[in-house]
Amino acid sequence: MKICLFWHRRDLRIHDNVGLAAALASGLPVLPLFIYDQKILDHLPDKADARLMFIHDEVEKLAAETEKAGGTFLARYGEPLKVLEQLVKDFDVAAVHTNEDYEPYATERDTAVAKLLKKHDVEFHTYKDQVIFAKEEIMTKSGTVPKVFGAYLKAYTAKLTDELLEPAKSKKLFKKEHLQHVSKEKAGARPTLNSMGFERREQDIPPVKLPAESVVRNYHKTRDTPANEHGSTRESLNLRFGTLSVREVMKQAKELNPKLLAEIIWRDFFMMLLWHFPNTATESYDPKMRHIPYRNNEDEFKAWCEGRTGYPLVDAGMRQLNKTGYLPNRVRMTVAGFLTKHLFIDWRWGEKYFADKLLDYDMANNVGNWQWMAGTGAISAPWFRVYSPESQQAQVDPEMKYVKRWVLEVGTAKYPKPIVEHKFARERAVEAIRAARIAAS
Structure with a gap:
């Protein structure tokens, strides 16, 4: 039976996940996947890196949720191209779905992945998920890259409709009939921190949940008071790894605090600039x-x-x-x-x-x-x-x-x-x- 892989990257969640929703709606059984990218991990300076610990814990949560729904979650450690080439040999893969990433290494990697999969007659589908507007969706009237945030913000908020902040229906489709179940032997053991050469550390990690309404309402008053531990939303970690979607975070900000909304839009702005000017x-x-x-x-x-x-x-x-x-x-x-x-x-x-x-x-x-x-x-x-x-x-x-x-x-x-x-x-x-x-x- 042909299947499709959904490759989790900066989207460590099942709810409100554009690429996952598309994979689940494709008509093919979905096998979720996470790759611990050796090219990235080899450059981490600390063998007790709290970010990797956070990622590992969230991947294990995804695996547990997938198994509870009747499917199988794959996790691999290695170079993405080599991992994917092996997976298309191990499984009858018709397509790989994933969400876009705009960093220079990611765009180069995805270009190589698309070329590899095409060689194996496997479709490669990417989706916009971690931002609301990307690449060339907001440009100046003369068609150039906007370099003034005020003008970008004005154009952005003019296009920002409530419909764009509606969640992707991935959770609704995440059921046994849409998932692929494979034996433990074929799925293989998921990497542990120790097996990858890392270890755990004690670290205070912000919870994976939307901030309290009171924090959001008062954000413009408290954001510049570092002594106030609750003066900021602390959502940057969840946005970075996609444990919360930008749509749900932005929707809350849009409803409660325009200053916070503007700060989140800075995130899209900088991603747009890096995509246009990767040398920076x-x-x-x-x-x-x-x-x-x-x-x-x-x-x-x-x-x-x-x-x-x-x-x-x-x-x-x-x-x-x-x-x-x-x-x-x-x-x-x-x-x-x-x-x-x-x-x-x-x-x-x-x-x-x-x-x-x-x-x-x-x-x-x-x-x-x-x-x-x-x-x-x-x-x-x-x-x-x-x-x-x-x-x-x-x-x-x-x-x-x-x-x-x-x-x-x-x-x-x-x-x-x-x-x-x-x-x-x-x-x-x-x-x-x-x-x-x-x-x-």
Whole structure:
């Protein structure tokens, strides 16, 4: 009997899953699949990576739900092309369905997958699921890529109908008659963390559920108060791995808080930009900003990483990141601005550190925001803008509740003096960037 595979990736859920709904409605029995991509896992810096632990736990939940419905869930560890080539030999596969991913590696991988499957006469179907609008769905009136968020937001919200936020009916179709059941021997054992060379760690992980209505309603008032642990929705992790759908998160925001809705739309915006300009994952978008003579002092970078800069808000943020894998929005901006302007270190160093540490790491958002702060991006803060970490602290943590939670020695002789003076650092960065831009003209 011919079957179709549904390949879970950034969509670790059964409910409201566009690609899964299409596979279940195809008329062929569906065999859900997850591939632990060895090419990605080999580059993880920590063998007790909390993100992999989260993914593994969610995959096991998917497997249990699939088995409860009468089907079989496959999980494999390896390189996707090799895994898929083996699966089309092991099963009579007519089609593979999956949801789109817009990162450079993902688009290159999917191009290779489509070519491989075509060679085996297997159809390859991809669907838009993790964003509302993608690729070229929102362009300027002249047909160019929008690089002003305000104009993009206006066009986006004008097209955002309630119908677009209706859930895909995947859960309704997830029944025994739509699923493929195979023997345990043929399905094989699912990978464990240990079998892949990893281990568990104790980590505080946000729950897989929509935030409380009160949190959403007050988001615009509390988002910039890092001492308030409930000031943010903490949905970035669930959106990153698709344990909640963007439609359900956005629908709640659309109904309750326009500021939160706009913040979620930034996510689509950055994905659109990365899809159009994949080179920006590793290169500054602005050509005049590609030859900035960054200092890249390794000792100062280490002090930043460890939260020993002598600037309390910066140090609190970096210590929270190292301990929890999370940073509040305004603190992310502060630590990024400090690295790129005060210490005058290449934004890619900071982007890579965040990629290693953030539970909710998303390349498009991370690259977009780092280039914003460095002044190098397709959309960015002015390159000559240098935020004062002391002013930022006065605005968001005036009573130092957040700082004192993470920097216990602040205010004592044990706390280091500032690694650099603000006015001096600002002038140093601005003059160096100005000279580089003139030279590049």
